[in-house]
Amino acid sequence: MMKSRAKRISLKPYVGPAGGWGSARSVGNILARENVLASGSLLLTRHNKVDGFQCVGCAWVKPAQPLPFEFCENGAKTVAWEITNHRCGPDFFAEHTVTDLLDWDDYHLEQPGRLTHPLRYDLESDRYRPVSWGAALDEIARELRASRARDPKRAVFYSSGRCSNEASYLYALFARLYGNNNLPDSSNLCHETTSVALPESIGQPVGSVSLADWGHTDCILFFGQNPGSNSPRMLHPLQEASERGVPIITYNPLRERGLERFTNPQSPTEILTGHETRISSQYHQVKTGGDLAALTGICKAVLELGALDHGFIAEHTHGFTAFAEWLRGQDWAELERRAGLPRIALEATAAVYARSQATIAVYGMGLTQHRAGVDTVQMLANLLLLRGNMGRSGAGICPVRGHSNVQGQRTMGVTEKPDLVPLDRLKRQYGFEPPREAGFTSVEACEAILAGTVDCFIELGGNFVRAVPDRGRVEPAWRRLRLTVNAITKLNRTALVPGEISYILPVLGRIETDRQATGIQSLSMEDTTGCAHGSRGMRRPASAHLISEIRLVAELGKRVLEPNPRVPWDAWCDDYRLIREAISKTYPETFFDYDRRMWEPGGFQRPLPACKREWHTKTGKANFITPNGLDEDRDMPEDGPDVLRMMTLRSNDQFNTTVFGYDDRFRGIKGTRDVLLMNRLDIDRLGLADGAMVRIETVADDGVRRELPGLRVVDYDLPVGCVGAYYPEANVLLPLWHYAVGSMTPAAKSIPVRVHRMDGDTARTRHGRPQMSLHP
Ligand SMILES: Nc1nc2c(c(=O)[nH]1)N[C@H]1C(S)=C(S)[C@@H](COP(=O)(O)OP(=O)(O)OC[C@H]3O[C@@H](n4cnc5c(=O)[nH]c(N)nc54)[C@H](O)[C@@H]3O)O[C@H]1N2
Ligand SMILES: Nc1nc2c(c(=O)[nH]1)N[C@H]1C(S)=C(S)[C@@H](COP(=O)(O)OP(=O)(O)OC[C@H]3O[C@@H](n4cnc5c(=O)[nH]c(N)nc54)[C@H](O)[C@@H]3O)O[C@H]1N2
Ligand SMILES: [Mo]
Numbered sequence: 153m154m155k156s157r158a159k160r161i162s163l164k165p166y167v168g169p170a171g172g173w174g175s176a177r178s179v180g181n182i183l184a185r186e187n188v189l190a191s192g193s194l195l196l197t198r199h200n201k202v203d204g205f206q207c208v209g210c211a212w213v214k215p216a217q218p219l220p221f222e223f224c225e226n227g228a229k230t231v232a233w234e235i236t237n238h239r240c241g242p243d244f245f246a247e248h249t250v251t252d253l254l255d256w257d258d259y260h261l262e263q264p265g266r267l268t269h270p271l272r273y274d275l276e277s278d279r280y281r282p283v284s285w286g287a288a289l290d291e292i293a294r295e296l297r298a299s300r301a302r303d304p305k306r307a308v309f310y311s312s313g314r315c316s317n318e319a320s321y322l323y324a325l326f327a328r329l330y331g332n333n334n335l336p337d338s339s340n341l342c343h344e345t346t347s348v349a350l351p352e353s354i355g356q357p358v359g360s361v362s363l364a365d366w367g368h369t370d371c372i373l374f375f376g377q378n379p380g381s382n383s384p385r386m387l388h389p390l391q392e393a394s395e396r397g398v399p400i401i402t403y404n405p406l407r408e409r410g411l412e413r414f415t416n417p418q419s420p421t422e423i424l425t426g427h428e429t430r431i432s433s434q435y436h437q438v439k440t441g442g443d444l445a446a447l448t449g450i451c452k453a454v455l456e457l458g459a460l461d462h463g464f465i466a467e468h469t470h471g472f473t474a475f476a477e478w479l480r481g482q483d484w485a486e487l488e489r490r491a492g493l494p495r496i497a498l499e500a501t502a503a504v505y506a507r508s509q510a511t512i513a514v515y516g517m518g519l520t521q522h523r524a525g526v527d528t529v530q531m532l533a534n535l536l537l538l539r540g541n542m543g544r545s546g547a548g549i550c551p552v553r554g555h556s557n558v559q560g561q562r563t564m565g566v567t568e569k570p571d572l573v574p575l576d577r578l579k580r581q582y583g584f585e586p587p588r589e590a591g592f593t594s595v596e597a598c599e600a601i602l603a604g605t606v607d608c609f610i611e612l613g614g615n616f617v618r619a620v621p622d623r624g625r626v627e628p629a630w631r632r633l634r635l636t637v638n639a640i641t642k643l644n645r646t647a648l649v650p651g652e653i654s655y656i657l658p659v660l661g662r663i664e665t666d667r668q669a670t671g672i673q674s675l676s677m678e679d680t681t682g683c684a685h686g687s688r689g690m691r692r693p694a695s696a697h698l699i700s701e702i703r704l705v706a707e708l709g710k711r712v713l714e715p716n717p718r719v720p721w722d723a724w725c726d727d728y729r730l731i732r733e734a735i736s737k738t739y740p741e742t743f744f745d746y747d748r749r750m751w752e753p754g755g756f757q758r759p760l761p762a763c764k765r766e767w768h769t770k771t772g773k774a775n776f777i778t779p780n781g782l783d784e785d786r787d788m789p790e791d792g793p794d795v796l797r798m799m800t801l802r803s804n805d806q807f808n809t810t811v812f813g814y815d816d817r818f819r820g821i822k823g824t825r826d827v828l829l830m831n832r833l834d835i836d837r838l839g840l841a842d843g844a845m846v847r848i849e850t851v852a853d854d855g856v857r858r859e860l861p862g863l864r865v866v867d868y869d870l871p872v873g874c875v876g877a878y879y880p881e882a883n884v885l886l887p888l889w890h891y892a893v894g895s896m897t898p899a900a901k902s903i904p905v906r907v908h909r910m911d912g913d914t915a916r917t918r919h920g921r922p923q924m925s926l927h928p
Contacts, residue, residue, distance in 0.1 A: 216754030238265025304331025312614025313558025333591030368546030376518015380410015439492030510546030
């Protein structure tokens with residue numbers, strides 16, 4: 153039976169603020185639906201507190217002086233999702249074949265609840281069947297050993313950015329002892345652009361802004377990040393800044409409610425009196441991919457105003473003269489055309505910025521997920537450097553990371569880039585020769601799977617097949633893998649595309665108590681500002697059969713690798729403090745006295761050299777980086793009049809591929825995700841109508857047909873020529889090779905498409921199957 157949306161659809165503009173009563177009501181609804189209203193409400197008081205647990209949602213800062221309820225609507229939803237009382241056990245799998253389940257959409261797949269037993273795919277009955285942990289681990293280990301004997305580079309160890317620092321450290325060590333650096337993670341699909349761009353600009357792969365800076369800033373620039381849905385706790389410092397009169401200037405193709413108005417959902421007075429805070433003082437609806445041109449224009453205007461910090465530029469930077477010359481050579485008309493904004497808008501931003509003594513620049517996927525993403529992030533850094541806004545109180549660059557520990561995972565060595573890892577220290581500490589050759593990014597892992605050079609894919613969290621581009625090509629290739637292992641908490645599509653041998657291994661979530669030989673264990677994570685925090689699970693595990701991610705990695709380590717007395721898998725599992733000791737040996741500068749410091753209020757911050765105006769770059773200075781050109785999409789055919797740029801969006805009711813519901817409250821879309829947001833002029837120009845059913849087709853000349861039928865046109869306020877549809881449904885349209893130059897982050901915010909009207913019968917919504925075919 154097909155399971156997909158079956159709700160009343162309503163599409164009308166949302167008039168309320170972000171936060172407010174709508175937010176409080178939405179949290180209550182989800183706690184009730186997951187059947188955890190009482191216990192969930194109590195647990196939420198321990199959320200993001202010292203001695204509590206760290207949110208399983210986003211990576212926004214966990215302050216030293218938390219609010220009474222230091223959580224947001226979406227954090228509460230992700231918590232309720234994990235602690236749900238619903239269970240997805242062997243009965244469920246006895247009832248449904250995998251082929252049946254492939255017709256279910258993302259929402260319905262996760263709805264049965266937490267996975268309770270290890271399961272092995274049985275081809276004959278086309279069902280997942282329960283299996284003992286021992287048998288599962290033995291077979292997985294046998295396959296990994298066989299593949300390693302063939303070539304240690306034929307296994308991939310993916311993770312989604314949720315695992316604790318402790319689990320990540322062991323996972324990365326395991327992969328390197330196994331013999332490769334194939335450690336792609338979700339950040340390859342996300343902020344890898346940041347990790348490539350910022351080291352060249354300012355000598356560190358992470359941002360330079362701490363929470364304290366928000367209290368001292370006098371200007372905030374916001375590029376392509378949506379705090380109302382994706383990091384709502386950030387709305388509190390934003391509200392505070394706005395009430396102090398700090399100008400907040402936003403560049404975003406959509407008018408996102410959280411960047412327009414906010415009512416604190418935790419303040420009864422604000423809710424009752426209808427108090428709203430205006431957030432953005434200027435809002436510029438830049439064209440998707442137009443930020444590189446827009447930022448260039450702002451830099452040019454700052455230069456023309458002469459509003460430079462000459463002292464800073466002379467003492468701390470490199471490359472200014474070449475950059476300034478390049479700026480002078482840029483043509484305003486061309487910049488206006490590419491940005492989709494008039495010169496006067498860019499000059500208005502420059503004028504405000506030129507008066508500021510301390511500016512913070514915030515950004516997210518709107519900059520990183522573009523072909524020119526690296527150039528664009530570096531242009532934002534250039535803008536800050538022009539006025540010395542780096543390493544100064546109240547100023548700096550602030551990438552907003554996604555998954556709750558995506559940054560910590562990278563710090564712990566989960567990366568395909570060996571240069572980022574202290575391999576020599578690992579060599580001494582564990583007495584082995586670590587592999588030096590770069591491993592696969594997520595995109596390269598897909599390419600290798602397509603080429604048939606991967607045997608085993610281990611997924612420690614996440615929903616890889618659903619999150620990556622080109623699903624129509626990747627899914628069939630995925631089925632040819634010898635071994636796929638899904639160490640997850642809820643059922644998702646990746647587990648339904650089995651390789652020859654396929655397992656679902658259910659693991660403990662972070663909110664659950666993790667009891668090992670020496671008692672209940674704690675974990676740690678790093679937030680988006682580089683602070684590491686302790687976290688203690690406090691909920692009874694969803695099933696007696698769950699094991700921790702740490703135990704899982706250790707059990708594989710014992711079974712796959714030759715014994716090594718310096719790698720005490722069992723002792724590490726018995727007492728996670730010993731893992732933290734090992735981490736402090738590998739990273740002594742940051743993680744000394746780890747076990748104590750992680751419980752300090754606000755966590756402890758890793759050393760961030762740019763904050764002290766120390767530049768760990770090749771030139772020893774902060775670098776102005778001049779791009780090669782302003783083309784957004786050099787790999788795509790020239791736009792015709794009927795070609796639109798599609799960005800893939802997140803709704804307010806999802807966490808990545810986890811879909812909580814079909815409502816996107818702030819955008820006024822209710823009961824459906826099958827929509828195409830479109831400007832009125834484009835709707836008219838292409839002879840469509842508001843509400844028309846359409847089929848989308850990617851414009852690319854590689855001979856592959858990529859299509860998504862069954863979307864409903866919604867007349868929406870976005871720039872002419874730009875359209876929006878939801879991720880992950882739209883991933884089938886994104887070619888694997890359309891990614892950011894330098895970082896390989898898929899260019900999910902700029903897919904050239906054509907829109908075709910569908911008639912009558914063909915206009916049915918199909919969720920599960922990728923609508924794609926290959927031309928011979
Ligand atoms: N509730 C919830 N929270 C989440 C997540 C979630 O799915 N749901 N995901 C988590 C993860 S892993 C991540 S990485 C973050 C993602 O959080 P964000 O970085 O906010 O990512 P998106 O929502 O994909 O897109 C951000 C914004 O970019 C705008 N945009 C699109 N194209 C462009 C462009 O060309 N230029 C500009 N200037 N803007 C553009 C969109 O309109 C949107 O407002 O959130 C994390 N938090
Ligand atoms: N077109 C398009 N594609 C995108 C994006 C986009 O904006 N547009 N965004 C990209 C981004 S920013 C990201 S980060 C990726 C996300 O890619 P992933 O991180 O791979 O995907 P998620 O949806 O976060 O993974 C959800 C699954 O993780 C499992 N899970 C949840 N909690 C835990 C846990 O505690 N432990 C374990 N082991 N498993 C757990 C659950 O089973 C759940 O089904 O998608 C990327 N793809
Ligand atoms: Mo992300």
